[in-house]
Amino acid sequence: MPNEQQPAKMWSGRFREPLNKTFEEWQRSFPFDWRLLPQEVAASKAHARAIAAAGILTDAELATMLDGLDQVLAQTTLTPAVVAEAPEAEDIHHFTELQLTKVIGDLALKLHTGRSRNEQIATDMRLFVRDAIDATLTGLREWRSSLIDLAESAGEAVMPSYTHLQRAEPVLVAHWLLTYVSQLERDSSRLVDARKRMNLCPLGSGAIAGATLALDRTIAAKALGFDGPTPNSMDATSDRDFALEFTQALATLGIHISRFAEELTLYSTAEFGFLDLPEAFSTGSSAMPQKKNPDLTELIRGKSGRLLGAATTLATLIKGLPLAYNKDLQEGQEPVFDAADTIAGMLSVLPPFTSSLRFRYDRMQAAATTGYLNAMAAATYLTHKGVPFRKAHEKIGNAVRFGLETGRELGDLTLDELRKFGEEFSEDFYESITLEATLDCHDVIGGTARHRVSQALADARERLKVEAGKVGDSRYVSV
Ligand code: ARG
Numbered sequence: 001m002p003n004e005q006q007p008a009k010m011w012s013g014r015f016r017e018p019l020n021k022t023f024e025e026w027q028r029s030f031p032f033d034w035r036l037l038p039q040e041v042a043a044s045k046a047h048a049r050a051i052a053a054a055g056i057l058t059d060a061e062l063a064t065m066l067d068g069l070d071q072v073l074a075q076t077t078l079t080p081a082v083v084a085e086a087p088e089a090e091d092i093h094h095f096t097e098l099q100l101t102k103v104i105g106d107l108a109l110k111l112h113t114g115r116s117r118n119e120q121i122a123t124d125m126r127l128f129v130r131d132a133i134d135a136t137l138t139g140l141r142e143w144r145s146s147l148i149d150l151a152e153s154a155g156e157a158v159m160p161s162y163t164h165l166q167r168a169e170p171v172l173v174a175h176w177l178l179t180y181v182s183q184l185e186r187d188s189s190r191l192v193d194a195r196k197r198m199n200l201c202p203l204g205s206g207a208i209a210g211a212t213l214a215l216d217r218t219i220a221a222k223a224l225g226f227d228g229p230t231p232n233s234m235d236a237t238s239d240r241d242f243a244l245e246f247t248q249a250l251a252t253l254g255i256h257i258s259r260f261a262e263e264l265t266l267y268s269t270a271e272f273g274f275l276d277l278p279e280a281f282s283t284g285s286s287a288m289p290q291k292k293n294p295d296l297t298e299l300i301r302g303k304s305g306r307l308l309g310a311a312t313t314l315a316t317l318i319k320g321l322p323l324a325y326n327k328d329l330q331e332g333q334e335p336v337f338d339a340a341d342t343i344a345g346m347l348s349v350l351p352p353f354t355s356s357l358r359f360r361y362d363r364m365q366a367a368a369t370t371g372y373l374n375a376m377a378a379a380t381y382l383t384h385k386g387v388p389f390r391k392a393h394e395k396i397g398n399a400v401r402f403g404l405e406t407g408r409e410l411g412d413l414t415l416d417e418l419r420k421f422g423e424e425f426s427e428d429f430y431e432s433i434t435l436e437a438t439l440d441c442h443d444v445i446g447g448t449a450r451h452r453v454s455q456a457l458a459d460a461r462e463r464l465k466v467e468a469g470k471v472g473d474s475r476y477v478s479v
Helices: 021-027 030-053 059-075 080-084 092-110 117-153 173-198 217-223 233-238 241-267 295-318 327-355 361-368 375-384 389-406 415-419 435-440 450-469
Strands: 158-163 166-172
Touching (some): 030 059, 117 327, 166 173, 241 327, 295 327, 435 450
């Protein structure tokens, strides 16, 4: 078929044979990259400004083109149905150009001067990821805020902590919840860090070697809110580190979320009984009338697997890929979209779920005050009496064994009984192993002593405030 009969193709000039129809349909990215329309329009407007400055467009043509691109964005509501009706569009770049041609005519054909789809997709994806990072950071701040509120509302409520899933020492419920705040602070900082690194503009990199026009690349970079142009055209068109880092940061975040989900699932069982699942976030069983199932925590535990999957796909895709652009990279889009959607969904339910949690503090306290959880505090008591810790450990171990045999806690043993294990025991032993003393002996930064935890709460709140204050306006669609 002569190429004049294939006007809709972007690259038909050197071809004489038509594409295999099945292959043609199969290789298209428009069925999923349609969601990059806002990014594609913004990047196209930025490029139009750059080529106008290079003398390719007159001022009037630039104005028409910018207005036309705005119209394309305003008039197009892309849905899978619309996408199905545009079989001629190979990808979002092609679609946008076709639409622009409908709006402003042949002037649209000048837009592609000095640019390549390789730099376009690299730019669109950076813009998408930057937005997704900002949305995730907002969601994380909200969730941190509800965790901090919940921790604060727990006051001096206590619970057992666990190592090896065996009861270890009593801790404040607030101390336990602040663990997750620490994890999320690291997740936020990873995303902030990745955002800084990726905030450079690929436009002007051309297909591989740089634009074939002497473009002022700072024009497009500035218009899109980037810190500047990327320094190497081969890297810019082949790099997907920003997508990899984004999905890897989300994978780590997903790991944290799944730990939280797992603990709450466990603590809501009758065996632990530390909380009643909020009905608004639970479902029943169609078979067993008594059931209230932790679907929310189970589902987010499951969804964290998708986040890990996205990171793995990206890493596998990039590994061993020769420079520069290769079509394989097209496969990197869907995992990024899926990860962004998945984390957005998870962070939409986690803050209200967290705010609705009501703990059974009585059950938690009972579990924290039985089973010799004050044994370490008891050993510490002996060290203050000059007993070397190893020996103190042995003496308290013997006392615990005696307690187990006689069905009593350490505080129930008489002084005479205790003295069989060590002459250093005296009356003040009992006050050193109360619940309060057991908490407060952990008087270090990061420990569960009551005043340390209230300081930690205030610090966490302050860090959240500082971070929220730093949030800039990253919108670019209006340029
Ligand atoms: N849809 C393509 C992608 O996502 C756009 C870039 C195409 N470039 C090319 N040289 N075929 O990767």
